[in-house]
Amino acid sequence: MPTITDVAREAKVSVATISRVLNKNPRVTPQTQKRVLEAIERLHYEPNVLARNFRRSESRVILVLCPNFTNPYYANVVTGIADAARHHGYSAMFCTTQGDRLREKDFLDMLKGKRADGAILLATENTEKYMVHLAEQHPIVQCSEYFPDAGLCHVSIDNYKAARHSVRYLTGLGHKRIGLITSNDAYLSTNRRYQGYRDELERAGLPFDPELVQYTGEGYHFSGGLKAVNNLLALSSRPTAVLCVSDILALGAVRAAEDSGVRIPDELAIIGFDDVEYATMFKPHITTVRIPCYNLGATSMELLLNLMNGTKALRREVFLDFELVVRDST
Amino acid sequence: MPTITDVAREAKVSVATISRVLNKNPRVTPQTQKRVLEAIERLHYEPNVLARNFRRSESRVILVLCPNFTNPYYANVVTGIADAARHHGYSAMFCTTQGDRLREKDFLDMLKGKRADGAILLATENTEKYMVHLAEQHPIVQCSEYFPDAGLCHVSIDNYKAARHSVRYLTGLGHKRIGLITSNDAYLSTNRRYQGYRDELERAGLPFDPELVQYTGEGYHFSGGLKAVNNLLALSSRPTAVLCVSDILALGAVRAAEDSGVRIPDELAIIGFDDVEYATMFKPHITTVRIPCYNLGATSMELLLNLMNGTKALRREVFLDFELVVRDST
DNA sequence: CACGCCAATGTAATCCATTACACGACCATC
């Protein structure tokens, strides 16, 4: 492997000049530049990235912390991040924490040794305090889930507004008893959707009935949707519509309702969240709140770049637009 | 950040001794070692990984090339790889190629600059020739899909045997007309399963009927399973059993069959491949060939480590055991 | 013409860990 010294000898200039050409420093005459580029070409020279990273004390790698890859929601966000990163000369390194806090810490430790220049968190197992501390020393962006008022950069949709919007749509259709199928996790998004659901019921003058809120345990599983909707259908006074905090839950709900002979949307209207591929895989296609996953990822990367450069004025809080996609289930 | 020089000063020894302690070189007296460790402790010293990587000309990073993250099959393999890597002090960097050959090449280029020490390919968009060439210069392991007889290390199950086993199971149940739902991709696994299907039919003395083989286009999609089974059901002489090359296809097949009023398994027996989570999400639970995804990933990493160390005798070809899991759909 | 400035390029220090080689101390052997 030729080094910068070899190229300098070949082009009959000094290593500094080679470096200037490589780094597009303008104070190099076109002739010299041409000579250098030709020498590089002849020797098939490629800069030693390890040496460069060491010298510049950067790695051009970013970390992405992600609960799992199996949820297509995350898969889409991650693709947005990876594309944006690539576009700016960065490589993305992913870690699925699988609920393991230690694994997450080990992963984030790469920030310390500058083995990574920044991190995007789709969620975290660690405490707010820990993250705030880490974010003081390293560029960190939260995507989808975040700590409110912690001062960390974050990108997401306004889940509160999205839930209110969905419920308002249902009340607009004349629904009076509207259920909620949600999970027991501690995610902010889940919490905000719950709050939006309650507040919009109140605004519409509808009573809040705890029976109509079904919890599916941790995480979003198809089977959780099944059980939850069965519980709702077993009530003496059934809901006529139900909002699910994820498409997978909505899918389970649709399936269980149909298995019980409940017609959708006539007897039960169902709205999901996310608009992942599944939403249109089965019939009926489900009405859902479309979240711009890919863009969420791409935008997070843009913010992270801002943080890493430390130059441009940056927005600490970004909310992207959601969209209620009306299909067959309402 | 303290450097090795600071530690040397603090411990009143030379930098060489510090390095020896860090690298567990045995020729350091326990006393000296203790002094050094204490100095490291006092200064909260952590070796500069970038400097170390540069000096050692390695990165302790491995690359993983993966068509996508949405297929739980890949998600599981990837988890196996990541765990094994972590266990050996390596970090895994993933790339979903999304069918983009250039992106794949860019990613694999990290091997050149030693930004990565090796790679595991779950599939590749590039040619055999290109890969063989690359594998001559860098440690590479193929997982699940591979080029037969190319001499590259690979880990997979014996897809031919698995398909024969499944068909034999069906013929054992008395089935005489057995269909195959497969995809048009160029994957070796797909091809081997097809061949196993044909050969086992022949061994059982059953005629091969091209009508009974349905192609779903590229990739494994739920909707592909739907259409394929509808085509099979429309035949004048329907099959009584069908083998699907993936669980997602099998799931679609089950759904479409049920929608047409065909009882499963009585009127149509269905077998899938992979045993991903979906297989037991819906009723009836589907009979499927369980592939040890996690282990496939972990084993690939072990082989890659062998290649990277270049020490131990290594196996170039590893086939892990599959298992036919009989459930409700047969 | 002399002085100063700027542009283009070169020289050498720097980043930090690793390691080849050197050195001194100690022990064993003859």
Add this chain to the structure above:
DNA sequence: GATGGTCGTGTAATGGATTACATTGGCGTG
């Protein structure tokens, strides 16, 4: 007691790109 070997440790070179500072030469101005 001289020779040789081993052990523990130190000195200094090394890896390759970047960059602060130095140098050279050309141009313009008074």
